[in-house]
Amino acid sequence: MPILSPFKSTVLLLVLLLSSCKGQEDKKAAASENEEQVLVPEITVAANRIQNYLPLLQDKRVAVVANQTSVIFQADGYTHLVDSLLNRQVNIKTVFAPEHGFRGKADAGELVKDGVDTKTSLPIVSLYGKNRKPSQEQLSDVDVVLFDIQDVGVRFYTYIATLQLVMEACAEVGVPVIVLDRPNPNGHYVDGPTMLKEHTGFLGMTQIPLVYGLTIGEYAQMINEEKWLEGDGKADLTVIPLENYTHASDYHLPIRPSPNLPNDTSITLYPSLGLFEGTHINAGRGTEFQFQRYGASFLDSTQYNFDYIPQPNFGSKHPKEEGKKCFGKDLAKSERMNAVSLEWILDAYKNCPDKSKFFRTNSFTKHAGTPLLQQQIEAGLSEAEIKATWSAKLESFKKIRKKYLMYN
Structure with a gap:
């Protein structure tokens, strides 16, 4: 692995x-x-700046929104945020778990169940399933919510949707929210189609581009100040900032943020190859190179010199094209991306003899944020022609984004 x-x-x-x-x-x-x-200078994540937020938790009943990335780094490794806070006598009442669960072992889209953490005996409340927003009852014995999850800066990566719903729930009952900021490995650019209001949902709750170039703390402030919470509500929000981070920083994630993003290459390719999630093309799930390759059994094999067979594995119990020889491209040696690329989805569509097998239209619209991208691909537009239609909305978003940048 x-x-x-x-x-x-x-x-x-x-x-x-x-x-x-x-x-x-x-x-x-x-x-x-x-x-x-x-x-x-070392980038210091907000979780490591304990002296900045520990006083805000003392003598409070605390709920923590966390997963396997919620750690405090040490010279010899790291400790989980929840374990560290318990050792400091912080009164944690509940842990809210996002997609993939508290320990990060569930498949993408798999129901995450409520339960009890075997290590700490704390109750785990799932925010991925029927209950995606904390209820008033679940917040009734909480004085403050602490949010600490590593994001990757892509709109359809669901952790920012969880953030927004947590902020919304807290605003409704007057519970403060503290966000511990972490670097965005795709925070050095803004690109991609912008979500249309009529297609918003858990894969994109606000009208932002596919890649939005903000840390999760900056994005929390944008949500709050732009009044994107239901009913124009506003959370009592505190963001604990990073130290020595800029948006140009090439940050290497020490822990995979979800089961199918195993390394830096998968994370940098995810904005581009993630669009395959709305198609019948396999994007490396069921292999050890998730989001570093793509292919399908029904693509024209004469156009490719690379093939692989997806099989059930960690993070993908039933991958697309399971057990079938997939013809496609290996992108595992790709360099860091500075833009969303449409090269690969255009290539796959071109080399799909039966175009009816390509798109899962409803899912693709949710991932792209608009039905227009599918229509443009089907109409044979070039990458340059498609990207030209993104420009106006990208420039408009960048002006809004500029107001919330906490780092150079």
Whole structure:
């Protein structure tokens, strides 16, 4: 099983101090002797800034919205936020679990059940299933809600929908919300089609682009100040910020944020290959290279020199095209993306002999946020032509986004 890149507490960069030696060998040698190591400041996640939020929890009844990524980093690894808070005598009443569950083991879309955490004996309340928003009863014995989940900056990744519904529930009953901020590995750009109001839902609750370029803390403030909560409500919101983070930071996630995003490559490709979720094409689920390849048994095999067979595995009990030889492309060596790419979905559609087998229209519309993208692909528009239709709404969103940027 592939694992994520190890957490980089400090990155050492070798900087060559070269003078304009004009080709003189003695000056080149002198420059080599002047090599030095420059320390790049460590990105500190908000969970590690305990002194900033612990006073807000003392003598309070606390609910925590968390999953396997909710950790405090240490020199020799990490501890879970919930465990650390319990050790500090914080009175945690409930843990709310998002999609994939508290320990992150459920498939995408799989019902997450209520239960009890075997390690802490705390009650676990699912926010993925019939109950996606905390009820007034579930918040009746809570003084504050602490939210700490690693996001990946893609609209249809459901953790931001959970955030919005938690904020909405808390606003309705007057319970404060504290968001512990974490870096966005896709936070360095804004791109993709913008969600249309009539298609909003759990895969996109607000009219934002596919990739929105905000940390989860910045996005929480946007939700609040733009009055996107039901009834124009407003949560009592506190965001604990990151240290030493910028939107240009190339952040390596130490823990997979969900079962089918195993590494940096899958996370950077997810905005583009995630669109395959609304089609019958397999995007690597059922392999060890989720969101790093795509293919299907019904694509034209003569157009591809790569194939694979999806099988049930961790994170995908019943992958699309299970047990079938899929013809497609291997993207595991891709570099960090700076835009949403339509290259691969256009390629797959072009090489699908029976076009009726391609789209799952309702699901694709929910992922794209608009029915227009499917119509454009079916009409044979190029990537450049499609992207040109995104521009106006992207520019409009960037103006709103600018108001909520907490980091350079």
